[in-house]
Amino acid sequence: MSSFLNAFDSTAPADRWRMTRDRLLGDDPLPFYAELRDHRPVLETPEVTLVTRFADCAEVLRRHDLFSVALYKTKQGTYWMAQDDTAEHQRQKSVMYAVLDREDVPGIRREAAYLAASALDAADGGPVDAIATLTRAVPVELVRRRFGFADAEPADMLEWSYWNQRDAFWNQPFDDAFVDDPTGVVARREAANVEMRSFLIDLVQRRTVALEAGRPVDDMATRLLRLSNSGAVRFDPAAVMLNLGGLLIGTVETTSHAVVNALEFLSRDPDRLAAARAAARAESDGALDALIFEALRFRPAFRFFFRRCERDTPLARGTDYERTIPSGKTVLAVTHAAMFDPAAFDGPDEFAPGRSPTNTFHFGLGLHECLGRAIGAAMIPEIVRSGLLLEDWRPAAVERRPGTVPHNWSWTWETPASDRPVCKQPA
Known part of the structure; x- marks a missing residue:
């Protein structure tokens, strides 16, 4: 038995989740994960059960019939992502995949590169909070330009997305002991959604008038309204608004978190940082992307995904650690741990750019895999690139709250914009 598990077993059950959570969200969780994978791959606490091996995490995320997203329903209401394999889920997700045209992704990447470079040029060496100025600001501006939010205030969009x-x-029942004011967080989210809904009602009305007048605006709102008005598929204006809001909410914080984690990890090792800077200056995107997504294996935006067990379910069948997960139990698929499982990765502890992204959990897995996977895979590297091009970049420590979410990151640098590669505005 190892150090954590000795302490865990000698701790009162009521205190076990707290000590486990401290290790799960700590700065260096990899030794903790290795201990669990080796000695107790399914760790049970009164509040949650943690799963840490690759095969078991994959089963939890793929078996939506047994491990559901029911915990999202009180937060997201009727939104299709808070449903599992329903007709509405499949219909609305299919519509969104269709209108998030993959042919648009190269243009989105070029636009992200331009916006990131422009944000740092305007900052003129700092000091600057990179999260407010860059890692959140760039995805917000892309949402404004591409998804129909051109008339929204960026500060409002940040509030709507953040809450x-x-x-x-970060405000689920298993978080209650760690959140100062859970009901206050709910109130902030509800207030944000009242404001966002008001904006979206007005947006849909204006885009409808423009369509009827033969002066359509080329953005996501108009694409969805055209489809809605066609009657070809059941997708009413309420669905248009709900999905436009979902695009904003799903884009900003997750992109920011991934960018910060990748940059922070690369910066901790001089050799990795030098390789990343060389890749950032090269014309090919492949080497840079490989470095960034391997960095995100070490520091992912999400360390776990949570699900609710819908009926008593055996997990890890046929192994010496098989357990039956009881109905109603919250399960944390600790995918960060799973990405270091030697049963799924060669040399998992080695930093090895070029691993297949299809064997990672960066964008989730199964029915609830990230809708914007292709867009995120284009945006994230370009925002990271902008930081790597600051040769005398001096970042402070990242301030994170709640949990592992980046909140503030102060940067300074001296490299003038004229010494960095020119990034032209896309046509």
Whole structure:
């Protein structure tokens, strides 16, 4: 038996989740994960059960019939992502996949590169909070330009996005002991959604008038309204608004978190940082992307995904650690741990750019895999690149709250914009 598990077993059950959570969200959780994978791959506490091996995490995320997203329903209401394999889920997700045209992704990447470079040029060496100025600001501006939010205030969009993410991911029942004011977080999310809904009602009305007048605006709102008005598929204006809001909420915080984690990890090792800077200056995107997504294996935006067990379910069948997960139990698929499982990765502890992204959990897995996977895979590297091009970049420590979410990150640098590669505005 190892150090954590000795302490865990000698701790009162009521205190076990707290000590486990401290290790799960700590700065260096990899030794903790290895201990669990080796000695107790399914760890049970009164509040949650943790799963840490690759095969078991994959089963939890793929078996939506047994491990559901029911915990999202009180946060996201009727939104299809809070449903499992329903007709509405499949219909609305299919519509969104269709209108999030993959042919648009290269243009989105170029636009992200331009916006990131412009944000740092305007900052003129700092000091600057990179999260407010860059890692959140760039995805917000892309949402404004591409998804129909051109008339929204960026500060409002940040509020709408932040409080929805905060409530959904960091204000669940198993978080109650660690959140100062859980009901206050819910109230902030509800207030944000009242404001966002008011904006979206007005947006849909204006885009409808423009369509009827033969002067359509080329954005996501118009694409969805055209489809809605066609009657070809059941997708009413309420669904248009709900999905436009979902695009904002799903884009900003997750992109920011991934960018910060990748940059922070690369910066901790001089050799990795030098390789990343060389890749950032090269014309090919492949080497840079490989470095960034391997960095995110070590420091993912999400260390776990949570699900609710819908009926008594055996997990890890046929192994010496098989357990039956009881109905109603919250399960944490600790995918960060799973990405270091030697049963699924060669040399998992080695930093090895070029691993297949299809064997990672960066964008989730199964029915609830990230809708914007292709867009995120384009945006994230370009925002990271902008930081790597600051040769004398001096970042402070990242301030994170709640949990592992980046909140503030002060940067300074001296490299003038004229010494960095020119990034032209896309046509």
